[in-house]
Structures are given as C-alpha cells and as structure tokens.
Amino acid sequence: MRRARSGVSQDVELVVRVDGAVTIRLTGALLWTHFGVSGPVALNASRHWLCAHIDRHQASITVNFRPGEQFDEIDARWTRLAADHPKSSVQTTLATMMPASARLRDCCAGRVNVDIRCGHAIG
Numbered sequence: 001m002r003r004a005r006s007g008v009s010q011d012v013e014l015v016v017r018v019d020g021a022v023t024i025r026l027t028g029a030l031l032w033t034h035f036g037v038s039g040p041v042a043l044n045a046s047r048h049w050l051c052a053h054i055d056r057h058q059a060s061i062t063v064n065f066r067p068g069e070q071f072d073e074i075d076a077r078w079t080r081l082a083a084d085h086p087k088s089s090v091q092t093t094l095a096t097m098m099p100a101s102a103r104l105r106d107c108c109a110g111r112v113n114v115d116i117r118c119g120h121a122i123g
Helices: 040-054 071-084 090-095 104-108
Strands: 009-018 021-032 059-064
Touching (some): 009 040, 021 040, 040 059, 071 090
Antiparallel strands (some): 009 021, 009 059
16 A cells, blocks of 8 residues: 555644644644655654653554544534435545545555445445
8 A cells, every 4th residue: 555655645633642642733744655654744743752762652543634634523414414415436436535546555555345336335
C-alpha cells in the first residue's frame, strides 16, 4: 500500500493518546513514503509519542483522513451519498471524500470491495 502511495501528500488529523487518553490532536500535511509516512504532522506527532514512551507510558497514534470531522458526521454523509446515488460504486463515492491520489484500492488493501454499489453497502 505505501509503495503505491509514495510521494502523495494529504491533509490529515493525527490523534496522540497516552495511557488511553487523548493528549493532542494535530492537523496538517502527511506525506506517504516508500518506508511509511513523513511530513510536518507525522514528525510532530512522533515527538509526542516518543516523549510518552521515554516516560514509560503506553502511546498510540490514530489518523483521520477527514480532518475536522467526527465519525458520526462522516457516517451520516456516507449514508446520504449512498442513498442519493445507490448505483455509484464505493470507490466513486469515496473519491468524493478523499483525494483521488489516495488510490482507494490500495488504501482499502483488499478489505473492502470498492466495486460494490453503494445501495448494497448500506442497509
């Protein structure tokens, strides 16, 4: 997946959790590389993650590809789009929500059938 997206940059929100609690939310450009991720937001988040590990705390980082939106907002939008355009494929609908350069087939890594019609995906 990373190799196919190498060189692609997109705005994301990274959430750093320490011992299960959100300590910081960071938004900015994330750059996909052939080794993983980089870019300003990734480097900033890794600093917080490292500090937590040095202090022997459990830390994790999660990514939101729709910065500023919560899951329920994304779910509602997805449901609306699927209801309004039931014959559109999952890939076509996702392309309205993410940059085309994100290569949705690679992003889903075979876990989601992106060719299924939206009308069949909800319900």
